[in-house]
Amino acid sequence: MEYVIIGNSAAAIGAVEGIRSVDKKGTITLVSNEPYHTYSRPLISYLLQEKVTEDAMKYRPDTFYTENACRLIFASAVQIDAKKKRVLLDNGQELPYGKLLTATGSSASVVPFAGLQSVKNAFTFMGLDDAKALRAALKPDCRVLIVGAGLIGLKCAEGIVKLAGSVTVVEVADRILSAVLDGEGAKKVQAHIESKGVSFMLSAKIERFEETRAFLSDGRQIEFDVLVTATGVKPNVDLLKGIARINKGILINEKSQTSATDIYAAGDCTECVDVSSGESKIMALLPNAYMQGECAGLNMAGVDTAFTQAIPMNAAGFFGLHIISAGTYCGEVYTCAEKDYKKLFYSRDKLNGYILIGNVEKAGIYTSLIRGATPLSSIDFNLVCRHPSLMAFTKTERAAKLGGEK
Amino acid sequence: MKRVYVNENWCLGCRLCEYHCAFAESRQKDMARALRGVKINPAIRIEANNGISFAVSCRHCKQPLCVKACITGALHITNGIITADKARCVGCYTCILSCPFGAISQNETGVIQKCELCTASHGSPACVKGCPNNALVYEERE
Numbered sequence: 055m056e057y058v059i060i061g062n063s064a065a066a067i068g069a070v071e072g073i074r075s076v077d078k079k080g081t082i083t084l085v086s087n088e089p090y091h092t093y094s095r096p097l098i099s100y101l102l103q104e105k106v107t108e109d110a111m112k113y114r115p116d117t118f119y120t121e122n123a124c125r126l127i128f129a130s131a132v133q134i135d136a137k138k139k140r141v142l143l144d145n146g147q148e149l150p151y152g153k154l155l156t157a158t159g160s161s162a163s164v165v166p167f168a169g170l171q172s173v174k175n176a177f178t179f180m181g182l183d184d185a186k187a188l189r190a191a192l193k194p195d196c197r198v199l200i201v202g203a204g205l206i207g208l209k210c211a212e213g214i215v216k217l218a219g220s221v222t223v224v225e226v227a228d229r230i231l232s233a234v235l236d237g238e239g240a241k242k243v244q245a246h247i248e249s250k251g252v253s254f255m256l257s258a259k260i261e262r263f264e265e266t267r268a269f270l271s272d273g274r275q276i277e278f279d280v281l282v283t284a285t286g287v288k289p290n291v292d293l294l295k296g297i298a299r300i301n302k303g304i305l306i307n308e309k310s311q312t313s314a315t316d317i318y319a320a321g322d323c324t325e326c327v328d329v330s331s332g333e334s335k336i337m338a339l340l341p342n343a344y345m346q347g348e349c350a351g352l353n354m355a356g357v358d359t360a361f362t363q364a365i366p367m368n369a370a371g372f373f374g375l376h377i378i379s380a381g382t383y384c385g386e387v388y389t390c391a392e393k394d395y396k397k398l399f400y401s402r403d404k405l406n407g408y409i410l411i412g413n414v415e416k417a418g419i420y421t422s423l424i425r426g427a428t429p430l431s432s433i434d435f436n437l438v439c440r441h442p443s444l445m446a447f448t449k450t451e452r453a454a455k456l457g458g459e460k
Numbered sequence: 461m462k463r464v465y466v467n468e469n470w471c472l473g474c475r476l477c478e479y480h481c482a483f484a485e486s487r488q489k490d491m492a493r494a495l496r497g498v499k500i501n502p503a504i505r506i507e508a509n510n511g512i513s514f515a516v517s518c519r520h521c522k523q524p525l526c527v528k529a530c531i532t533g534a535l536h537i538t539n540g541i542i543t544a545d546k547a548r549c550v551g552c553y554t555c556i557l558s559c560p561f562g563a564i565s566q567n568e569t570g571v572i573q574k575c576e577l578c579t580a581s582h583g584s585p586a587c588v589k590g591c592p593n594n595a596l597v598y599e600e601r602e
């Protein structure tokens with residue numbers, strides 16, 4: 055079998071490991087338009103903080119490609135010929151495939167603000183090259199404006215706060231991290247990040263830019279030297295246009311198959327069903343990318359496999375304050391807002407979602423209740439609300455989990 | 461592969477497993493000296509409530525969600541044992557988000573710690589050797 059994978063990040067690596075767990079012989083070719091050994095994209099902010107070196111960002115060891123007998127080509131895939139089963143690269147090469155995986159990820163979705171072209175020092179924060187370019191533009195006295203208080207904007211803020219004179223984050227929504235936090239939780243995290251030297255302007259709509267100045271719709275103006283736009287990501291779907299079904303992301307089933315024969319897709323470029331809400335969504339997060347990729351790889355190699363437990367879930371720390379969240383925030387709410395912050399959302403005998411800030415111990419027990427759609431009536435829900443613990447399960451269930459008697 | 465199995469019927473809740481784990485991790489020779497005055501942070505943890513108790517440590521799953529979810533590649537499987545490369549962990553806790561057993565925790569420096577069965581350091585799990593009542597066994601099953 056000839057496997058071709060477009061991409062070289064989490065989803066692609068998952069696919070290689072999936073394929074090689076069952077097929078040691080088939081040829082695997084990876085195509086990457088980022089000229090690097092596979093690296094952990096989330097680490098770009100840690101690189102700026104000097105918490106990791108570029109070498110330590112490698113997502114897999116140096117021996118990965120040789121050990122898995124893969125060929126890695128640094129080029130851009132420009133076209134897929136689904137009839138002839140070939141991928142055309144920008145260097146003129148044509149790659150025939152038996153099974154193809156598009157693991158093309160996502161790109162920065164930059165809001166087309168008026169006057170943006172007049173800004174000289176404008177960056178996005180999606181990859182290693184972005185991080186290097188941004189680093190080179192930063193000076194100890196420079197004023198940085200970050201547009202967007204999502205995960206990527208705030209990770210960027212954390213990464214550069216010590217390298218810049220000031221960092222201001224402008225956000226159109228009324229709270230930070232609106233995709234992962236509720237209003238109350240967002241306030242708590244915001245206060246913490248502010249205490250570390252980052253300023254926020256919320257419910258602030260940028261109308262236009264003029265070189266080093268941003269104009270807000272309420273008349274306010276912000277002067278800056280360096281601009282980072284982090285206004286969201288969009289899935290890279292173009293290669294499959296006219297070939298497979300695409301909504302916002304490439305549509306895949308639980309086997310990571312697209313609607314086109316022998317073409318699979320995985321990771322940030324796709325859209326799939328979130329089991330916590332039943333809705334089809336883009337879940338641009340690394341664990342889902344890896345698992346969809348692995349599932350694709352197994353199916354490409356002929357092993358019938360389904361990945362049916364995709365949910366939005368995120369673990370992130372900002373200046374030492376940890377947040378873990380998962381699922382959908384709907385239903386009744388269990389709250390505990392003492393020193394740490396906890397919210398559990400449940401309805402119809404199921405846990406739908408949760409948010410933990412500060413104490414994130416054993417969070418995975420909550421995640422497993424969501425993923426497994428565990429009936430809450432089958433466990434000690436009161437106990438699990440207070441402390442995520444295996445004690446909340448029945449004795450039989452505990453024995454199954456831990457081994458019990460032989 | 462040999463794994464640690466837990467039989468709660470035999471667990472006394474004495475927490476010796478926790479102490480043996482912490483002692484093994486300390487790599488010192490004398491247990492009393494190693495642990496005196498120390499607030500231990502072991503990779504195996506007793507859960508106790510209403511007279512029931514049992515120890516929880518990494519199950520070394522065959523399909524480990526923590527390894528698949530790890531954003532840096534710090535977690536991997538070596539001969540069936542799930543190991544954490546602490547130097548490559550940045551403390552994002554995606555593994556804590558993922559582990560259905562709550563068996564991964566934070567160490568003093570903010571990176572993660574988990575049971576690695578003591579095979580590299582002590583040949584076999586110290587918690588099992590230290591369990592006075594066979595509530596923990598280290599054996600091949602299935």
Ligand SMILES: Cc1cc2nc3c(=O)[nH]c(=O)nc-3n(C[C@H](O)[C@H](O)[C@H](O)COP(=O)(O)OP(=O)(O)OC[C@H]3O[C@@H](n4cnc5c(N)ncnc54)[C@H](O)[C@@H]3O)c2cc1C
Pocket residue numbers: 060061062063064065066085086087088095096097098099129130131132157158159160179180181205206209210290293320321322323338339340341343368369370531552
């Ligand atoms: C700053 C930052 C922080 C993040 N933090 C977290 C976090 O804490 N936790 C988390 O879960 N997720 C985080 N994410 C998201 C995570 O990085 C992504 O979900 C993950 O990388 C998706 O993997 P992927 O393989 O689908 O795609 P990507 O990592 O986007 O990789 C796709 C690759 O394909 C290449 N490519 C695209 N088109 C072509 C083509 N035509 N030809 C050749 N190559 C092509 C791209 O250049 C890229 O190298 C973060 C992202 C960023 C930017």
